[in-house]
Amino acid sequence: MNIHSHVPLSDKRTAILEAALDLFVERGYHGTAVPAVAERAGVGAGTIYRYFKSKEDLVNALFRHWKQALAGQIIAGVSPTAPPREQFHQLWGGLARFARNHPKVFAFLELHHHASYLDEESRATETRVLDLARAFVARLQDQGVLRPMPAMAIMILVYWGLVGLTRCAQEGRLDLTDDVLVQAEECLWDAIRA
Amino acid sequence: MNIHSHVPLSDKRTAILEAALDLFVERGYHGTAVPAVAERAGVGAGTIYRYFKSKEDLVNALFRHWKQALAGQIIAGVSPTAPPREQFHQLWGGLARFARNHPKVFAFLELHHHASYLDEESRATETRVLDLARAFVARLQDQGVLRPMPAMAIMILVYWGLVGLTRCAQEGRLDLTDDVLVQAEECLWDAIRA
Amino acid sequence: MNIHSHVPLSDKRTAILEAALDLFVERGYHGTAVPAVAERAGVGAGTIYRYFKSKEDLVNALFRHWKQALAGQIIAGVSPTAPPREQFHQLWGGLARFARNHPKVFAFLELHHHASYLDEESRATETRVLDLARAFVARLQDQGVLRPMPAMAIMILVYWGLVGLTRCAQEGRLDLTDDVLVQAEECLWDAIRA
């Protein structure tokens, strides 16, 4: 999947973002040199600065892009009128599909969770997504479908469960098959349903 | 809790390890300058190199120390003869107490792009601990107490659930009270029991 | 004479090599700071690392370059068919001219003789040059022109005589005029001829 779904504003911009994603996940933000990003992207080091004001600007663009993409995909996949268990199935399916298609993105988004180089706008994006999710959980709790406990805790158990599965799969410690994803869905539904 | 449980071999060594833990969690390994560690530890920059061969040696010492401390505390807390639900209670209690007492350690241990700077010995320590846990889970699965699915996946859902709770608590997004921990225990037991 | 005889691949590289030569002779390898080399070369400190992997790489490049240049100039100047005394005259003339034109190089090559920071390739270069010279001396000994004694000793008396003359001239203790060089040639020929 391309970073620019519709209009590839620039192949180079995309190449830079993809290279940056790879390296930030592999070595972390501070452990990644800008010339290394340029080399992997197949562009000159100076070129990066035509598309991004700075290294910090680059990591923030990457973060916001994917955070929004993830939120959008999840929201689009969940039908507001479906019954709760079906909604959870759609939600988990969306998350799992995303984690499967973009395992590096998934690792990146948590790696850089709340990091000092994320700017106000990125934090705002993060908070917006969280608030959306919290409202969704709270509504189901009001309906008595989910357990009465902090909505945040419910979200965490589900989301970080998938983070853990994805990371361990990336490290080769777990084979993240469809079966395992289905089993995990069942587990987590049992974890949170009232 | 002191890094040297019995004999504080050296106050400075301990101070350095504690300062390094704080900063590695706050800013990451590559984002942390050695003089910053020294300053927070209240020692001269050169002093760090009297206790650790290099910055890499320091992060590895820190990792191994705490990985072993965590494993030791958990193992010590679980009675091999207790009934399964009680064993899970002991396990979760040990983990939760550890995460509560050393939230930074808990964050640090999973702060992975460790991949690039952890040495062979540290990886071996990690693998040893994992194998221990896997054996424990597999035994309960054989007894039909836990769901038939990859043991690793079960471990991940529980462990990363707590990682998520701890990290979000650190970020101020969640108030990790005893109540929440008890509720989470109930959730996760329902997640994994057969 | 330029370090790049034909094509000055890079003015900066040459400037760095020349600055390094000056400083290594003045203050020794370990006594010379890389930024000092940069300053004398009129480049930024980081620039040195665009042309040389490390300080050690720099000193080795310098050593090999000049060792080969010296050997080449000597070999080119000696006619294989000339009578022995004439060959010695050519040899001495070549050496003396080199020492006169590049007194610092001459000092450098002996200063760094067998130093711990010279790598395998540099030692190989050194050995190759020495073997060439030894063969030359041995042939003249076989012809009964030079005294029967270790070829190495003969080479040393001539070569180190010139090293001493050059070094003392550099220190201002001796005025190394053409006359003195001619007289020294006469002395050393009498020293080694049968």
Added chain:
Amino acid sequence: MNIHSHVPLSDKRTAILEAALDLFVERGYHGTAVPAVAERAGVGAGTIYRYFKSKEDLVNALFRHWKQALAGQIIAGVSPTAPPREQFHQLWGGLARFARNHPKVFAFLELHHHASYLDEESRATETRVLDLARAFVARLQDQGVLRPMPAMAIMILVYWGLVGLTRCAQEGRLDLTDDVLVQAEECLWDAIRA
């Protein structure tokens, strides 16, 4: 031979000077760390500063001590009334014996020739010795025994010849037997006699 011929003021001082000599010859002045000298001397690092004001003070003490020892031994060995060839024999014998007994000292004295860390007193010592030698050579030139050329040049050919022989012997490139030393004496006498 002990650094303090008569009264061993202190074993530690001697041990330090001997260790420093070894290391300065092996790695140069700037390449030698004071703690490394202490370790080889078998004393604490701080102890060095009870005997020498600084590293520079240490290298100067070492230089002066051995320069004077060398000069003294040579002077003592040459009989002012002997015939010239015999005087040269005594001189060469003294030098050669010294170089044989203390090859590292011989290397050290020229390695550190006129280096920037030698102080005024060390330079004065050097100059005094040179002037003595120059007067000796000049007298023989006046008698028509040695060639009419700068006295300094004559001294250099002889002295640096031995320096070269000693250094190459140390490097293992030459076996410096008594035979070779006798042959070299003959060579150098032929080099300088009128």
Added chain:
DNA sequence: CATGAATGAGTTTTCATTCAT
């Protein structure tokens, strides 16, 4: 637009020297 050579501020690390014991 795109580049990559150049740079200096900042990083990790070493070491001469001090000083409490």
Added chain:
DNA sequence: TATGAATGAAAACTCATTCAT
């Protein structure tokens, strides 16, 4: 007197960023 842990200044080296081409 002797020590060696401690240190900060300075070393080698890296890298985000700029700018001439």
